[in-house]
Amino acid sequence: MSSIFDQIIEGKLPCDKVYEDEAIIAFHDIAPQAPVHILIVPKKRVQKLQDLDSKDMHILEDVVKVAQTLAKKFNILEGYRLLTNNGALAGQTVFHLHFHLIGGKQLGHQFG
Secondary structure, eight states, rough: OOHHHHHTTTSSSSOOOOEESSEEEEESSSSOOOSSSEEEEESSSSGGGGGOOOGGHHHHHHHHHHHHHHHHHHOOOOOEEEEOOOOOTTTSOOOSOOEEEEEEOOOOOOOO
8 A cells, every 4th residue: 555655755745855865765744843853764665663674674774874964954963853653553654664853942851
């Protein structure tokens, strides 16, 4: 089943893109939770983090490299979160692996 992210990757839906290469696309979230809220989406179709197998672990490295690049670009090097939700019980609503890069304000302590 095609997700909204698949449609964005395929160019069928617009997005406010801030990064793209052969493996990753990143764009501003349409409902931002902070001044900087970017979705980093691997182009390879994986539903959730738990579904990554050993041959796909490079995706995590790719995502972190993009997050570091975007943190510098958006001047949030000193404070940001990179997170993903794994499954419906964790709050995942789009079942295509993606990561939220969130920063640009003082973030609360709800996660640790």
